[in-house]
Amino acid sequence: MKFSAILPLALAQAAAAHYIFPSINNSGNWQYVRQTVNHQHTGPIEDVYSPLMTCYELNPGRGPSGVMNVQAGSTVTFSSSPPIFHPGPAIAYLAKVPAGQSASTWDGKGAVWFKIWQDNAIISNNGISWPNMGAAAVNVPLPRCLENGQYLLRFEHIGLHSASSIGGAQLYLSCAQINVQGGSGGYRPAGMLSFPGSYSPNDPGLHMNMYWPVPTSYTAPGGPVGSC
Numbered sequence: 001m002k003f004s005a006i007l008p009l010a011l012a013q014a015a016a017a018h019y020i021f022p023s024i025n026n027s028g029n030w031q032y033v034r035q036t037v038n039h040q041h042t043g044p045i046e047d048v049y050s051p052l053m054t055c056y057e058l059n060p061g062r063g064p065s066g067v068m069n070v071q072a073g074s075t076v077t078f079s080s081s082p083p084i085f086h087p088g089p090a091i092a093y094l095a096k097v098p099a100g101q102s103a104s105t106w107d108g109k110g111a112v113w114f115k116i117w118q119d120n121a122i123i124s125n126n127g128i129s130w131p132n133m134g135a136a137a138v139n140v141p142l143p144r145c146l147e148n149g150q151y152l153l154r155f156e157h158i159g160l161h162s163a164s165s166i167g168g169a170q171l172y173l174s175c176a177q178i179n180v181q182g183g184s185g186g187y188r189p190a191g192m193l194s195f196p197g198s199y200s201p202n203d204p205g206l207h208m209n210m211y212w213p214v215p216t217s218y219t220a221p222g223g224p225v226g227s228c
């Protein structure tokens with residue numbers, strides 16, 4: 001009888017094998033990153049139309065007071081707790097905080113986001129994988145040519161293991177509050193995006209069978225990365 005009591009717990013733990021991104025550059029958890037709804041259950045967003053797609057915030061519009069000073073052209077390192085467990089891309093977006101507003105309180109709504117980085121799939125005859133698999137920390141390079149000022153930095157990981165069903169892709173994300181210094185300016189976004197708004201459940205990067213037939217290419221949602 002004891003075994004039958006233990007088994008459901010083991011299954012529950014396996015089902016909860018998700019992850020959160022609570023800190024940048026080994027700072028305190030939620031010190032510079034807005035605390036997310038999943039900070040305890042660590043589960044994903046599966047409805048890309050959810051208002052939670054902006055920053056998955058527990059208390060929208062009430063971020064921590066911390067805004068990390070970072071240099072344009074340097075790296076921001078997101079921690080994953082536990083390490084990234086599902087196969088799929090990591091993507092980083094920025095949104096510039098409007099004049100007169102603060103990175104701690106701005107809501108990040110509207111077509112204000114642009115993609116600055118993603119890690120590209122590694123494809124072979126045996127299958128598709130991504131460099132972030134198993135990573136406890138992921139480095140996001142900031143472009144040298146950003147405008148100086150405050151931004152929200154939205155880090156997203158998409159678990160594609162169940163993406164053969166519509167709505168099966170699992171989105172894990174959080175937003176860090178940063179103040180960019182030393183930028184040369186002139187960054188050219190490839191497009192301005194909204195979260196929610198710019199992803200569709202039918203996007204080929206969100207609805208795909210990643211196992212079979214082995215994909216010959218992968219296009220992440222949100223369009224291309226911009227350039228200097």
Ligand SMILES: *[C@@H]1O[C@H](CO)[C@@H](O)[C@H](O)[C@H]1NC(C)=O
Pocket residue numbers: 025068069070071074075076077139
């Ligand atoms: C953050 O960490 C990266 C290395 O992971 C380092 O290159 C960068 O300078 C750090 N930024 C700050 C503001 O400490």
Ligand SMILES: [Cu+2]
Pocket residue numbers: 015016017018019085086159
């Ligand atoms: Cu999971």
